[in-house]
Amino acid sequence: MTFDTDPAQSDRSRDALTAAHLYYMQDLTMDAIAQELHTSRSSVSRLLSHARETGLVDIQIKSPLDAPSHLEQQIEARFQITAHVVPVPDSANDVDRLERVALSVARILGQYFDSNMTMGIAWGSTMNAISRHITPKQTHNSQIVQLNGAGNMRTTGLGYASEILGRFGTAFGAHVQQFPVPAFFDDPATKQALWRERSVSRLLEMQAIMDIALFGLGSPFSGVVSRVYAGGYLEQAEFDALGAAGVVGDVATVFYRADGSADGIALNERSTGPDFTVLRRTPRRICVVAGRSKLASLRGALAASLITDLFVDESTARALVEAP
Amino acid sequence: MTFDTDPAQSDRSRDALTAAHLYYMQDLTMDAIAQELHTSRSSVSRLLSHARETGLVDIQIKSPLDAPSHLEQQIEARFQITAHVVPVPDSANDVDRLERVALSVARILGQYFDSNMTMGIAWGSTMNAISRHITPKQTHNSQIVQLNGAGNMRTTGLGYASEILGRFGTAFGAHVQQFPVPAFFDDPATKQALWRERSVSRLLEMQAIMDIALFGLGSPFSGVVSRVYAGGYLEQAEFDALGAAGVVGDVATVFYRADGSADGIALNERSTGPDFTVLRRTPRRICVVAGRSKLASLRGALAASLITDLFVDESTARALVEAP
DNA sequence: AATCGGATTGAACATACGTGCAAGGAGCCC
DNA sequence: GGGCTCCTTGCACGTATGTTCAATCCGATT
Numbered sequence: 001m002t003f004d005t006d007p008a009q010s011d012r013s014r015d016a017l018t019a020a021h022l023y024y025m026q027d028l029t030m031d032a033i034a035q036e037l038h039t040s041r042s043s044v045s046r047l048l049s050h051a052r053e054t055g056l057v058d059i060q061i062k063s064p065l066d067a068p069s070h071l072e073q074q075i076e077a078r079f080q081i082t083a084h085v086v087p088v089p090d091s092a093n094d095v096d097r098l099e100r101v102a103l104s105v106a107r108i109l110g111q112y113f114d115s116n117m118t119m120g121i122a123w124g125s126t127m128n129a130i131s132r133h134i135t136p137k138q139t140h141n142s143q144i145v146q147l148n149g150a151g152n153m154r155t156t157g158l159g160y161a162s163e164i165l166g167r168f169g170t171a172f173g174a175h176v177q178q179f180p181v182p183a184f185f186d187d188p189a190t191k192q193a194l195w196r197e198r199s200v201s202r203l204l205e206m207q208a209i210m211d212i213a214l215f216g217l218g219s220p221f222s223g224v225v226s227r228v229y230a231g232g233y234l235e236q237a238e239f240d241a242l243g244a245a246g247v248v249g250d251v252a253t254v255f256y257r258a259d260g261s262a263d264g265i266a267l268n269e270r271s272t273g274p275d276f277t278v279l280r281r282t283p284r285r286i287c288v289v290a291g292r293s294k295l296a297s298l299r300g301a302l303a304a305s306l307i308t309d310l311f312v313d314e315s316t317a318r319a320l321v322e323a324p
Numbered sequence: 325m326t327f328d329t330d331p332a333q334s335d336r337s338r339d340a341l342t343a344a345h346l347y348y349m350q351d352l353t354m355d356a357i358a359q360e361l362h363t364s365r366s367s368v369s370r371l372l373s374h375a376r377e378t379g380l381v382d383i384q385i386k387s388p389l390d391a392p393s394h395l396e397q398q399i400e401a402r403f404q405i406t407a408h409v410v411p412v413p414d415s416a417n418d419v420d421r422l423e424r425v426a427l428s429v430a431r432i433l434g435q436y437f438d439s440n441m442t443m444g445i446a447w448g449s450t451m452n453a454i455s456r457h458i459t460p461k462q463t464h465n466s467q468i469v470q471l472n473g474a475g476n477m478r479t480t481g482l483g484y485a486s487e488i489l490g491r492f493g494t495a496f497g498a499h500v501q502q503f504p505v506p507a508f509f510d511d512p513a514t515k516q517a518l519w520r521e522r523s524v525s526r527l528l529e530m531q532a533i534m535d536i537a538l539f540g541l542g543s544p545f546s547g548v549v550s551r552v553y554a555g556g557y558l559e560q561a562e563f564d565a566l567g568a569a570g571v572v573g574d575v576a577t578v579f580y581r582a583d584g585s586a587d588g589i590a591l592n593e594r595s596t597g598p599d600f601t602v603l604r605r606t607p608r609r610i611c612v613v614a615g616r617s618k619l620a621s622l623r624g625a626l627a628a629s630l631i632t633d634l635f636v637d638e639s640t641a642r643a644l645v646e647a648p
Numbered sequence: 649a650a651t652c653g654g655a656t657t658g659a660a661c662a663t664a665c666g667t668g669c670a671a672g673g674a675g676c677c678c
Numbered sequence: 679g680g681g682c683t684c685c686t687t688g689c690a691c692g693t694a695t696g697t698t699c700a701a702t703c704c705g706a707t708t
Binding site for chain 1: 686687688689
Binding site: 014017020021024026035036055056057058059060061062069086087089100103104107 | 346349382427428
């Protein structure tokens with residue numbers, strides 16, 4: 001049984017390691033490294049890319065002491081959470097914004113997730129963006145578990161969600177636990193029945209003991225429609241009911257109001273996402289938000305105490321600390 | 325009292341931090357960053373240099389699993405120490421060799437040294453080379469303590485040694501404890517008398533409880549003469565006596581033989597360096613060696629169990645694992 | 649207020665770097 | 679063994695980056 005020690009790959013990685021040493025520790029030029037490795041400069045360039053992509057080289061930004069920016073301090077003081085404000089120029093559009101916040105999260109995630117841990121993962125455009133950029137890190141005995149179902153009337157959702165899950169899994173060398181159910185059941189009774197099944201309850205157990213939850217926010221009633229609302233998951237009537245109930249957002253297809261409350265929202269009874277009382281027991285709950293359209297949703301999630309660590313673009317962060 | 329929060333510097337560092345985020349976390353080009361920061365591309369280049377030099381950006385090379393190279397494994401198995409083999413082409417001369425090993429050590433040192441620690445520092449060309457390249461890291465309540473005196477018949481040695489010490493001190497924000505004595509006393513009795521002085525014994529106490537010792541090796545009887553032997557520290561007669569006693573090297577001006585023994589070497593009675601029995605109590609003893617001329621000295625130091633962590637250039641490492 | 653020295657800036661230049669491309673190899677199937 | 683694809687390599691090109699230099703700014707000093 002070969003681990004990742006197949007001779008070809010190992011050769012390449014060994015060279016990449018040496019090249020990384022020479023480049024990052026000894027400040028040699030790629031040309032000089034090429035000579036030492038008896039190859040061409042281009043190959044060295046590629047080796048170094050490989051080293052960075054595979055997480056062989058790890059670049060961290062330190063926050064010596066003063067680091068928390070003014071904004072971060074304000075957010076932390078006001079909401080009792082850890083804040084990471086991602087600098088994005090105000091002129092950027094929402095797509096760039098999401099991409100850049102996601103990239104920052106993807107690069108830093110390895111500092112949170114480690115061996116023997118379990119991480120819960122939502123799905124959606126935010127999670128998708130993150131998954132495409134994660135810097136890999138080898139872990140052992142770790143689990144990635146899907147937080148909520150992704151099926152709808154048209155598809156099982158297995159393709160989209162499992163693509164995301166899979167990227168997380170391979171990046172961390174973790175076991176992946178899929179949750180092959182629809183996002184919402186038609187009948188609450190189906191959910192209750194299924195929840196008693198051993199195969200499902202095993203997964204719910206894992207959610208209950210996860211160390212990290214990672215999720216974006218849905219914002220049903222703002223400019224950009226979240227994936228949940230565009231993808232055929234909800235009927236118009238259901239959507240209207242959410243509005244009537246005063247819903248401002250969702251985490252893993254579980255909805256809440258501006259004050260953070262979620263009681264009496266009918267759709268939650270049929271949702272497959274984790275109940276907030278469960279979610280709040282997770283030690284680290286990382287929320288990733290990009291774009292001011294999610295501001296109301298963010299405020300609600302904060303009011304509901306769903307977040308311990310927030311990644312947010314600069315302009316949304318500024319809006320957040322302004323008077324509500 | 326201003327810490328490092330003087331407004332000008334803080335502005336610069338804040339920009340550097342942002343630039344580092346944008347460059348290393350979001351893969352923007354310097355041009356794009358310049359626009360966001362309303363400055364020129366050159367300034368961004370300088371900001372990023374600044375960020376790297378000040379340790380604001382930390383680049384680490386991971387050793388995922390297989391990392392210990394063959395050579396490192398061999399050394400570790402044979403001598404029960406941790407080995408870091410620095411890749412240096414065989415064609416490099418001894419000066420390059422030292423420079424490159426020192427650079428690697430300087431970059432990685434921050435991973436060993438932290439707040440509330442005490443590190444003992446030798447002096448010499450190796451330590452000098454390292455000191456010129458250390459990547460800074462802010463620590464609190466930490467100490468840098470000089471291991472052995474640096475004075476000789478000509479100078480107090482304060483200039484040279486304290487320059488080295490000082491660079492370590494400022495790089496880590498640590499208190500610096502100099503040791504203003506000659507490298508060797510003329511009369512052992514002077515040493516004993518001085519060693520009872522409270523000012524000196526306070527420093528010896530600190531040496532006794534240090535967490536890390538960092539030193540190069542002296543090799544009196546090989547091609548390149550160590551600083552100790554060229555700088556007027558020893559008279560010819562003393563030098564000859566070392567040869568007669570079978571000495572192969574020294575650590576912080578304390579000498580040893582090929583088998584690691586140090587008993588009965590007269591000069592050690594007059595040396596100001598730490599007794600090996602004291603040194604061996606230090607949990608981490610980092611030795612930096614470059615150049616095959618130090619091979620015999622290295623073998624002796626290993627036999628004397630003076631080393632827990634070894635940094636060595638590739639070709640010397642190869643020579644080390646060959647049959648003695 | 650004038651002058652000086654040192655630090656900072658952007659333009660221009662010289663390198664260093666990333667990447668598309670065609671050529672060469674290594675496996676694999678026929 | 680020939681021919682196929684897929685992967686890797688080095689070259690060449692265009693772009694990105696580091697660095698020098700003259701101009702400018704800033705603060706301190708006279």
